[in-house]
Amino acid sequence: MTAVLVTWAFLVTGCSVPPSPPVTPPSQEVAEQTLRGIEVAVRDRRPDDFRARFAADDEALGRTADLWWANLTALDVTRFTLTAGPLDPAGAAEITIDWAVPGDSGIASHLARFSFRAGSDGAARVAAVAPAAAPAARPSWWADPLRLFRQGQATVVATGRVDQSRAGLWADQADRAADRVADALPASMRQGWTGVVVVELPADGAGYDRLLGGEPGSHSGYAAVAWAEGIADPRRERIAVRIVVNPDQPVHDPRALELLLTHEVTHLARYDAGSPAPLWLVEGFADHVAYAGSPELRAAAEQSLRDTIRSDGAPDRLPGDDTFRRGDLDRAYLLAWSACRLIARRYGDDVLNRFVVAAGAGQPVDRALRATAGIGLAEFRAEWVRDLTEPR
């Protein structure tokens, strides 16, 4: 579609206010050529070509373009593509930005809005940029200077003010978590994962909310989340999953950090966001992998499990998906973990792994459990409740 609209500028005379320059929207084709120019400039690392695609007479826009350049090159982006929707009569369009950093196991995908202006040379310049309206997620490189911390298999992308030792600690622990998960999961359970972990470390809670999108505060109960940074569209390619840290829920104990990261990296390796499996299995399995490497923390979790059974009683059902979003999250996670732990204890880790894979592939849970452990879901649930209430 091509839309050309010419705005006539009327000459203003006898006044000290200078006339506004004529704003001429370009054609769709010419605007898209500008986007191609930006992509090639990023790909070939040519700062002057990049800068030349943005209107030169707008200082604030120039600062944004310079910040983007600095951030995108610091990130060492391996992919940066801009896809325009139809231009409106004023020369603005929705832009889909697909991008990736080294080691990403997919693409991150964000929406924005660019306005274009035709120049006298026949080319178009980007004249204004805006992130997609809230509550859409915003990419890390949009408005704050970034700093990167790399350690082995981990990349920490810190936004805004950076506590260097904190970023270094996350990088170190994420690198170790990558090793633990690679050791714990057979290769068939981590297909498509590069083995790299990208952690995004915002400076404050508002930055955390901007990275995740959605209603502010809707993820405030978590210390970190494994986050698929993309527009949910099953026809598109694999989405990059990164770990986004919540600065309002700091984790001070290094062992708790180890546990948290191993849990999140398990999600990353399994690519299980939006899995058809019930959350008790997805979350319980991630905790099972995390606790496996830490007998001390496992003992503490067992004590917490006994405490919750003593104070709130034994459950009569496996925790439903909504219990992982609100209410007593600790109890929901402990119960989920205890169910996975029981399967591993009674039938072995190999059976648990095969059950996780089958349910993750969309097999109904009862059928997947029968096929792998030889027991139906109702029978397993009864066994699990009995196990939780047995005195130890």
Ligand SMILES: [Zn+2]
């Ligand atoms: Zn989780």
